[in-house]
């Protein structure tokens with residue numbers, strides 16, 4: 001029997017630095033958190049909660065359902081165990097393509113690529129021995145995705161029930177040069193505690209990720225609303241009735257966006273066009289107000305929640321201009337955003353003082369590989 005069916009235990013992969021926010025979310029959705037490791041959380045839950053996590057989590061990247069775990073010191077042992085202890089032919093058919101994501105560390109088996117190859121051979125050989133033919137392997141985006149994780153000679157082979165990474169919500173059909181990851185944007189919205197009591201503003205909205213995540217949060221649009229979620233159906237005990245009920249229950253919670261509640265602007269005309277298109281993929285996205293403008297030229301935005309991610313200096317922009325942009329942003333907040341709270345994702349720690357405003361707190365968050373600082377500023 002597949003391991004997860006016996007244990008009801010699963011693994012959530014998250015971007016490094018978001019673990020503690022993911023734990024909070026997993027608990028809120030109703031699962032029991034077992035333990036945290038770097039970039040992951042082990043949790044336990046029933047089928048319904050698992051499906052709800054897949055459909056609504058805004059912070060998790062992938063959910064893995066373990067099929068087999070084993071002490072593993074050699075490639076040969078890995079092959080034999082994977083061949084004989086997992087019923088691959090019950091999981092998918094010759095018509096499905098499959099891929100494998102492998103991660104190997106601190107083990108006798110040294111090479112991820114080779115370990116993945118061994119697992120692939122075991123899968124193909126089992127199919128060939130049963131049907132005389134093997135399914136097609138693809139390095140990326142197979143219909144079904146397996147995960148092989150080996151750390152300190154402990155191997156876990158899992159079915160990836162998210163298929164594609166859950167940060168790909170489906171609304172971002174276009175992006176500017178430095179879009180932030182959706183899971184990070186969702187975490188920033190979460191950290192702002194914004195619930196719609198004040199206007200939400202991103203005055204440097206780029207491709208609109210923070211605006212889209214703000215909209216989804218306010219309107220209760222499930223993070224998986226636009227995704228296909230088809231990988232879930234590969235679970236051998238997949239229950240369509242529970243899945244449909246979870247989706248229906250969550251979709252019934254969607255509420256309308258009041259006019260004027262979310263507002264975005266950017267200096268770049270193309271960015272506003274991109275943001276408009278991305279928002280239009282979501283329910284009520286057309287009700288978000290957008291404007292082409294330098295933030296320096298905006299009128300007063302008092303009594304608001306400002307969330308924004310100014311240019312990084314690393315990926316876009318030159319350092320001398322960047323410092324000036326941060327100085328100007330600080331002035332804009334102080335002069336035109338009275339009785340507001342601002343959450344500024346600064347490209348690096350040294351940029352926070354350039355705002356020339358006192359931060360109530362600073363948190364280190366990773367945007368892809370870049371270590372950024374989120375600064376909370378209260379403007380009186």
Ligand SMILES: C[S@@+](CC[C@H](N)C(=O)[O-])C[C@H]1O[C@@H](n2cnc3c(N)ncnc32)[C@H](O)[C@@H]1O
Nearest residue numbers: 179180204206207209266267268294295309311
């Ligand atoms: C790092 S990007 C924002 C990325 C965005 N969070 C996303 O997910 O796509 C910074 C944005 O700031 C805009 N920008 C730079 N200087 C500006 C200014 N003075 N006024 C308004 N927008 C500005 C750029 O056009 C760019 O789109």
